[in-house]
Amino acid sequence: MRSGSHSLKLKTTTRPPLFSCGFFRQCTQSVLSPTTVNPPAAAAAAELEDSDSSSSSNTSQSFTQWRFPMGAADDQPKEVDGRMPPPPTARRAAEGNSRSLEENFHVAEIQFGSGSDSDRLRAIHLLERCLVPDPRSAADCPAGVMAGVVSCLREGGAAARRSASKVLLALSLAEENRRVAVEAGAVTAVVEALADAETAAAERSLAALELLCTTAEGAAEVRAHALSVPMMVQVMGKMEARGKEHALSVLGVIYGGSRSESESDVAVAPAEEVARAVMLALQGECSARGRRKGAQLLKTLQENGGLDLSEQCEMNG
Structure with a gap:
């Protein structure tokens, strides 16, 4: 469906080359190297x-800064027998x-x-x-x-x-x-x-959800849930780098790979809307892992949906 001059165009016969502008070249330079792969379990363990x-503004340093507090502060203990x-x-x-x-x-x-x-x-x-x-x-x-x-x-x-x-x-x-x-x-x-x-x-x-999606059952569950795509798009727009990473990975599970017969009729958001949200997310603060996930997702959306991303790329500089 079109929405003014900012809508994405669908190609039915020919497709432009992938990542045909500087924005996508920037997203895919170096981060698509197989040597930079960071498995979900390793990333979540570091998290x-x-x-x-x-x-805080330091969240771009993916999975390196957190320390878990073990609970709320308790009342101050009182001295007993001098101790x-x-x-x-x-x-x-x-x-x-x-x-x-x-x-x-x-x-x-x-x-x-x-x-x-x-x-x-x-x-x-x-x-x-x-x-x-x-x-x-x-x-x-x-x-x-x-x-x-x-x-x-x-x-x-x-x-x-x-x-x-x-x-x-x-x-x-x-x-x-x-x-x-x-x-x-x-x-x-x-x-x-x-x-x-x-x-x-x-x-x-979200980090736990990404790990659960490594199982066939988890992937099927996330594809089947009507709120999965809207919630991933929402968190990409309001969360910092780490949240974006996990949301992009879950979207990759939803739109990538092969679907079973029971999943083939599950409705998902239009590919052009998701692509627009991904591009906006990648323009903001995003780690190397997040950019790699985003570039892979955009490639999947273009290949599977016949999208022409050149116009949207021009509008985003």
Whole structure:
């Protein structure tokens, strides 16, 4: 559908050469080299070492600056018999660390199953303390625990959602947990929680979603969700470099690759609208990985949709 003089033109017979202007040459120079590939798991693992201040101007340094705070500040401890006891956060961390991961999973599953909001919050904070410092040890997450994490992401308050985004990303780093997360509804929870998520939590959730899309089940879920494309386009327009990277990668899953018969009738946004949003995102602050993902996505959209991107390229300089 046309929209004034700024609409993209569809070619039916011939196509212009890919990346026919300086903008696309700039996007694809060097970043398309296979030596620069940064697998999603490696990028997300580095992201777990960043700080929650992701909205600062330093976010262009992809996945290098974060440090996770382990929870809200507790009341100051009082002196007992001339000595200061450890603060409550330290005591709780020590209690969690004294148990094995399997035992912590068991405790969290019981707390999630109690139906109490306070127990659910305690469970997600327990998982945050024991998983975030060493996320690669978090294999074989029980289905009940994963369901509790997803419920916190979908229905919890701000504190629960922040912790749930950290825990989901930590769990998703282990390949064994990704299908468990998809079966628990993590794809739908992430997509639908993005609208009002805090920036740091949204970035971590998108990183987890990118990992979930490495499974066939996760890719199918994200393609089937009606809000996937609109939400990815929205976050590209308002988030910093890391959020753009993950959104571009998820869009690449949606528009790239082959679709199964059940997915062939799933409606997605017009390719020209997505291409316009990608081009605008790449003009702003974007990392090398994000530019590579964006260039690959534009190439896919042009090849599969028969788009003429030259006019839009001229309008964007």
